[in-house]
Amino acid sequence: MLTELWNDAEGGFHPASAPDFLPGSALREVQLRRLRAVVARAYKNVALFRSRMEERGLTPESIQSLADIQHLPFTVKTDLRDTYPFGLFASPMSDVVRLHASSGTTGKPIVVAYTREDVEVWSEVMARTLASCGLHRGDILQNAFGYGLFTGGLGAHYGGETLGATVIPISGGNTDRQIMIIRDFNVSALCCTPSYFTHMIERARELGVDLRELPLRIGIFGAEPWTDGMRRHIEAEAGIKAYDIYGLSEIIGPGVASECSAQEGLHLFEDHFYPEIIDPETGEALPDGEEGELVLTTLSKKAMPMIRYRTRDITSLITEPCACGRTLRRMRRIGRRSDDMFIIRGVNVFPSQVEAALLAVEGTLPHYRIILTRDQGLDRMAVEVEVTPEVFSDKIKALEDVRTRLAQAIEHILGIRVELRLVEPRSLARSEGKAKRVIDRRNEGK
Numbered sequence: 001m002l003t004e005l006w007n008d009a010e011g012g013f014h015p016a017s018a019p020d021f022l023p024g025s026a027l028r029e030v031q032l033r034r035l036r037a038v039v040a041r042a043y044k045n046v047a048l049f050r051s052r053m054e055e056r057g058l059t060p061e062s063i064q065s066l067a068d069i070q071h072l073p074f075t076v077k078t079d080l081r082d083t084y085p086f087g088l089f090a091s092p093m094s095d096v097v098r099l100h101a102s103s104g105t106t107g108k109p110i111v112v113a114y115t116r117e118d119v120e121v122w123s124e125v126m127a128r129t130l131a132s133c134g135l136h137r138g139d140i141l142q143n144a145f146g147y148g149l150f151t152g153g154l155g156a157h158y159g160g161e162t163l164g165a166t167v168i169p170i171s172g173g174n175t176d177r178q179i180m181i182i183r184d185f186n187v188s189a190l191c192c193t194p195s196y197f198t199h200m201i202e203r204a205r206e207l208g209v210d211l212r213e214l215p216l217r218i219g220i221f222g223a224e225p226w227t228d229g230m231r232r233h234i235e236a237e238a239g240i241k242a243y244d245i246y247g248l249s250e251i252i253g254p255g256v257a258s259e260c261s262a263q264e265g266l267h268l269f270e271d272h273f274y275p276e277i278i279d280p281e282t283g284e285a286l287p288d289g290e291e292g293e294l295v296l297t298t299l300s301k302k303a304m305p306m307i308r309y310r311t312r313d314i315t316s317l318i319t320e321p322c323a324c325g326r327t328l329r330r331m332r333r334i335g336r337r338s339d340d341m342f343i344i345r346g347v348n349v350f351p352s353q354v355e356a357a358l359l360a361v362e363g364t365l366p367h368y369r370i371i372l373t374r375d376q377g378l379d380r381m382a383v384e385v386e387v388t389p390e391v392f393s394d395k396i397k398a399l400e401d402v403r404t405r406l407a408q409a410i411e412h413i414l415g416i417r418v419e420l421r422l423v424e425p426r427s428l429a430r431s432e433g434k435a436k437r438v439i440d441r442r443n444e445g446k
């Protein structure tokens with residue numbers, strides 16, 4: 001009944017979003033209560049966590065305030081690999097109703113577990129995510145995140161249903177069918193990775209479908225870094241509002257943080273996921289506003305609590321209140337992962353900086369890759385980027401013009417010159433999920 005009153009087809013307030021607006025003091029009280037419970041649970045059930053607590057002379061009673069979280073040991077990705085597959089579970093298998101896994105970059109996947117309650121919390125935070133991107137009952141959500149061990153598909157699916165939207169579980173891939181369904185089913189909202197959506201835009205155009213003329217109004221994108229330039233491209237080409245959502249398997253999947261109508265940073269659902277920003281070198285906590293590594297503690301997870309998990313994602317917390325009225329803190333968009341960085345001639349480079357440079361140059365397409373090689377001990381970087389058919393067909397003059405402007409844009413952002421290869425439209429591989437932007441050949445032939 002309440003749901004019907006509040007979550008009408010005009011986009012009224014959804015009751016699931018109520019915690020987004022908790023007064024600060026009430027929020028902190030919830031956080032402390034949940035923090036103490038989750039620490040006690042992990043201490044009792046997870047051997048690795050208990051032994052690290054004991055090494056430091058800590059017990060669950062050591063947590064008397066939120067600030068005491070700083071005494072707790074960190075958890076890192078290798079802890080999940082070292083205890084593969086089930087070593088960090090805090091629930092018996094009989095209470096685990098779902099497993100997901102993330103392939104990671106090397107070796108064994110990491111496995112994550114959910115109890116029925118965990119799935120409910122996940123559905124709730126994903127409903128809050130979709131609501132903050134402007135979805136409501138009556139919306140038709142095409143869910144093009146991959147279904148399977150990846151958390152994107154099922155996470156968005158449960159969230160959409162909890163919100164009361166109509167979910168189309170199409171998963172990733174089969175782009176022509178995606179476009180037919182957007183058009184034929186009057187789809188109003190779509191979620192996938194931003195790189196896959198750039199491919200849909202391109203294919204729609206080839207098929208003679210103008211996305212701007214369709215009812216599609218909202219895009220919900222995440223699972224990989226993307227820039228404001230990419231957002232502007234997507235919004236202009238598809239005639240939609242494009243929102244950034246963030247999450248990671250180890251913490252829950254998507255549903256950790258989401259943009260709102262203001263599109264100025266992502267609100268962290270901090271009643272379930274407690275954020276800290278640390279100096280990645282020293283592990284020391286950084287004051288609000290400073291850039292560092294995001295560390296998250298799951299406050300309500302049952303099957304696999306994560307205490308002070310080091311995400312390796314680089315961001316900073318925004319302390320000013322948001323125009324949307326949510327009291328949850330926001331973080332800046334994640335353009336950098338500490339393990340994505342490479343060093344070229346002494347300069348630290350992140351792939352997102354290259355994206356920012358090339359999207360600022362007219363005549364390029366948002367399809368690119370970065371190739372790293374090593375030559376006589378020196379790392380080299382080449383950028384391959386597709387140019388528009390007009391530029392490509394004009395050959396010498398237009399190409400040289402784009403090359404000059406692109407070289408300047410990259411030098412301006414990175415401070416170094418790199419090798420540029422302007423390639424034909426459609427010549428680079430398209431992704432249906434997370435794009436692989438960096439091809440690292442530095443250790444080939446060793």
Ligand code: DLL
Pocket residue numbers: 102145151152221222223224225226244245246247248249250253254255311313333334335337
């Ligand atoms: O990518 C969960 C997800 C699904 C998030 C759908 C959003 C939408 P993993 O496969 O475990 O989980 O990858 C998590 O992806 O640590 C970030 O480095 C990166 N990432 C996720 N969202 C964003 C984003 C899912 N909006 C890792 N911006 C994270 C930048 C993101 N990076």
